[in-house]
Amino acid sequence: MYQYNEDDQTLIEERVAQFRRQTERFLKGEISDDQFRALRLMNGVYIQTHSPMLRIAGPYGLLSSKQFRKLAHIAREYDKGYCHFTTRQNIQFNWPQLERIPDILEELASVQMHAIQTSGNCLRNTTSDHLAGVCTDELEDPRPYCEIIRQWTTLHPEFAYLPRKFKIAVSGAKLDRAATQFHDIGLHLVKNDAGEIGFQVLVGGGLGRTPIIGQVIRPYLEKKHLLSYLEAILRIYNLYGRRDNKYKARIKILVKETGLEKFTQLVEKEWQLIKDKLELSAERIEAIKTQFTPPAYDSNAAEDTSFAQHQQENQAFATWVKHNTLHHKVPGYRITFLSLKAPDSPPGDMTDTQLDAVADLADQYSFGLIRSTHRQNLVFADVRQVELFSLWQKLDALKLATPNIGTVTDIICCPGLDFCSLANAGSIGIAKEINEALDDMDYIHDIGDVKINMSGCMNGCAHQSVGHIGILGVDKKGVEWYQLTLGGSSENEAAIGERLGPAVAKDQVAKVVTTILDVYVKQRLDDESFLDMVKRVGITPFKEEVYADN
Amino acid sequence: MQIIKDKQIIDDSWSYISDDAELKAGDISVSPARWNKDKQQLLHHDGKVGVRLEPSDSVDDIAEDLKEIELIELNFPAFADGRAFSHAWLLRNRYQYTGEIRATGHYMPDQVFYLSRVGINAFNLEKTEDLPVALSTLSDFTVSYQKSTN
Ligand code: HEM
Ligand code: SF4
Numbered sequence: 001m002y003q004y005n006e007d008d009q010t011l012i013e014e015r016v017a018q019f020r021r022q023t024e025r026f027l028k029g030e031i032s033d034d035q036f037r038a039l040r041l042m043n044g045v046y047i048q049t050h051s052p053m054l055r056i057a058g059p060y061g062l063l064s065s066k067q068f069r070k071l072a073h074i075a076r077e078y079d080k081g082y083c084h085f086t087t088r089q090n091i092q093f094n095w096p097q098l099e100r101i102p103d104i105l106e107e108l109a110s111v112q113m114h115a116i117q118t119s120g121n122c123l124r125n126t127t128s129d130h131l132a133g134v135c136t137d138e139l140e141d142p143r144p145y146c147e148i149i150r151q152w153t154t155l156h157p158e159f160a161y162l163p164r165k166f167k168i169a170v171s172g173a174k175l176d177r178a179a180t181q182f183h184d185i186g187l188h189l190v191k192n193d194a195g196e197i198g199f200q201v202l203v204g205g206g207l208g209r210t211p212i213i214g215q216v217i218r219p220y221l222e223k224k225h226l227l228s229y230l231e232a233i234l235r236i237y238n239l240y241g242r243r244d245n246k247y248k249a250r251i252k253i254l255v256k257e258t259g260l261e262k263f264t265q266l267v268e269k270e271w272q273l274i275k276d277k278l279e280l281s282a283e284r285i286e287a288i289k290t291q292f293t294p295p296a297y298d299s300n301a302a303e304d305t306s307f308a309q310h311q312q313e314n315q316a317f318a319t320w321v322k323h324n325t326l327h328h329k330v331p332g333y334r335i336t337f338l339s340l341k342a343p344d345s346p347p348g349d350m351t352d353t354q355l356d357a358v359a360d361l362a363d364q365y366s367f368g369l370i371r372s373t374h375r376q377n378l379v380f381a382d383v384r385q386v387e388l389f390s391l392w393q394k395l396d397a398l399k400l401a402t403p404n405i406g407t408v409t410d411i412i413c414c415p416g417l418d419f420c421s422l423a424n425a426g427s428i429g430i431a432k433e434i435n436e437a438l439d440d441m442d443y444i445h446d447i448g449d450v451k452i453n454m455s456g457c458m459n460g461c462a463h464q465s466v467g468h469i470g471i472l473g474v475d476k477k478g479v480e481w482y483q484l485t486l487g488g489s490s491e492n493e494a495a496i497g498e499r500l501g502p503a504v505a506k507d508q509v510a511k512v513v514t515t516i517l518d519v520y521v522k523q524r525l526d527d528e529s530f531l532d533m534v535k536r537v538g539i540t541p542f543k544e545e546v547y548a549d550n
Numbered sequence: 551m552q553i554i555k556d557k558q559i560i561d562d563s564w565s566y567i568s569d570d571a572e573l574k575a576g577d578i579s580v581s582p583a584r585w586n587k588d589k590q591q592l593l594h595h596d597g598k599v600g601v602r603l604e605p606s607d608s609v610d611d612i613a614e615d616l617k618e619i620e621l622i623e624l625n626f627p628a629f630a631d632g633r634a635f636s637h638a639w640l641l642r643n644r645y646q647y648t649g650e651i652r653a654t655g656h657y658m659p660d661q662v663f664y665l666s667r668v669g670i671n672a673f674n675l676e677k678t679e680d681l682p683v684a685l686s687t688l689s690d691f692t693v694s695y696q697k698s699t700n
Contacts, residue, residue, distance in 0.1 A: 235639075
């Protein structure tokens with residue numbers, strides 16, 4: 001994990017001091033609401049339905065046990081005892097007081113954390129594959145490049161007042177787990193014909209109210225040109241992106257309106273003029289890479305036999321292993337998911353007690369590191385198989401072992417009406433109803449890989465348009481209604497879901513979901529997945545069943 | 551009228567002449583359109599001449615004349631319009647402009663640090679009482695991650 005040097009530390013401390021002064025001036029009436037809004041957003045502070053909300057950066061999802069303990073402390077001392085993990089690998093607090101946010105930021109700085117550029121029209125937290133460095137399908141670990149980009153984006157003076165927010169995701173694996181095709185810039189580590197590793201660069205993807213799949217702007221970029229190419233794209237966007245209409249201000253609209261070819265020419269022309277001055281040296285890359293070297297794995301880890309035995313003897317454990325753990329590239333280790341989707345708690349939420357306990361478990365079982373995932377769960381990346389049984393028992397006691405990773409109850413869900421002032425409809429309550437309707441784990445496992453994503457409004461914080469089943473809250477004359485889509489995906493074969501039909505009433509949503517699943521179970525071929533079946537048959541069979549009564 | 555220039559609060563003598571107003575003696579700035587239209591007259595102006603760019607103007611349009619232009623104002627119609635940041639960067643890095651670049655219009659003292667990093671060296675603020683805050687923000691950070699113009 002990247003450790004701050006003196007300059008990194010100075011920078012975040014100076015940032016806290018700056019925001020403290022700004023907050024004081026605002027509270028004395030010296031900064032207008034409008035101006036302070038821009039300043040606080042760039043420090044992660046939203047004003048929500050009940051109180052401010054603070055979004056803290058989880059750099060490409062990687063956190064330490066020490067940082068988790070700090071989050072627990074903040075949840076206890078400054079909030080109502082819990083926090084929320086987001087789809088962008090960040091952490092949100094829903095109840096801090098504005099006056100105390102500078103103190104929270106100071107606490108965070110003491111453990112190398114910050115909230116810089118977690119919202120606002122600027123370069124946001126770079127996200128990545130939550131299995132980086134440990135999965136079996138990876139060309140190269142993307143995290144060193146994420147860190148290089150994190151540094152470059154942090155307090156970038158030229159790109160702090162962009163037309164709209166700007167998100168970058170990096171992936172180094174065959175399977176795209178970072179939704180890179182739905183980011184303003186997506187970077188994929190790829191090999192060229194000469195066998196060298198560089199980046200494929202995608203641009204103009206995004207979700208929100210106009211979901212668009214990113215397009216390749218450069219099939220291969222040498223690593224040394226990473227930052228100059230990003231700078232060229234950002235300069236063109238900053239100069240030409242639309243500022244007259246905030247719904248047309250994302251780079252995806254600029255790319256669409258300019259045309260990919262012309263847009264590419266503009267970027268390439270700009271890039272030619274700067275590329276030699278901004279080279280990333282091989283030494284710099286190597287220096288950052290040394291901060292992401294693999295931990296000291298036990299070379300005898302695979303010799304253990306108790307793991308297989310426990311699975312034979314304990315069905316619940318075996319089920320959990322099957323659903324919540326994955327192959328690790330090192331024999332004898334498993335990648336282990338901590339499900340933040342227990343049926344009775346809001347998706348992605350964690351209490352202070354859980355945070356502290358997870359910190360201790362991370363120290364004991366996984367080299368003190370924790371990752372947050374795009375689907376609002378956590379990962380212990382490096383657990384020895386011999387220890388999985390005891391880890392499972394402890395996670396189970398903490399309600400973090402629901403064996404539902406990748407299943408229909410592993411729902412991505414935004415805060416909706418419960419917290420968000422932009423919401424049209426509730427989402428947390430619906431997630432709970434779906435959970436109640438699907439309380440049979442065997443059935444859930446039989447259904448297999450179904451991703452439900454649910455947002456309380458068009459902004460699409462929960463990526464509903466790329467959910468296998470997408471649920472979107474809409475407002476009809478002050479009443480909450482829900483629009484469903486089927487067949488979306490944010491993985492390699494990216495797709496935007498198709499509308500099922502007219503929006504349904506709130507008390508019907510859970511029933512509609514179970515109806516859709518029933519259609520799948522009845523009509524699937526052998527081991528066909530839900531998504532494959534939707535692709536094969538289209539939405540009609542689902543539609544007929546769901547709207548059968550009308 | 552006071553402004554910040556090169557980290558000092560100083561008195562300022564410049565005035566902006568809108569396109570429909572008569573030119574007047576003294577240090578004046580004009581729009582790029584006016585500059586191009588009245589260039590001959592402006593080159594013999596009694597006083598210094600500058601050009602004021604709006605965010606929608608292109609730096610390229612005055613690139614050839616930069617030697618004759620003693621001040622470039624980058625105007626902010628709204629503080630959230632960040633195009634001037636790239637304009638300043640282009641002027642300093644691409645066109646090696648060494649004259650004064652001044653931010654004018656509706657921007658926040660809190661933006662002065664970033665503005666200075668992209669090469670703006672003079673600040674005409676909306677409210678003169680903000681001058682001390684703006685000046686102090688120039689030392690908000692002692693470290694930075696990226697090269698810009700400084
Ligand atoms: C409760 C306070 C929140 C507010 C006010 C809020 C606001 C917004 C808005 C206005 C957008 C649309 C921006 C656009 O289309 O350009 C957006 C997008 C987004 N938000 Fe939130 N959000 C909140 C919470 C969350 C949470 C809890 C998550 C994660 C679970 C989240 C993740 C996202 C993501 C991933 C996008 C994606 C957009 C994209 O790529 O276009 N937000 N949010
Ligand atoms: S999708 Fe809408 S309701 Fe949900 S958090 Fe985002 S802005 Fe709020």
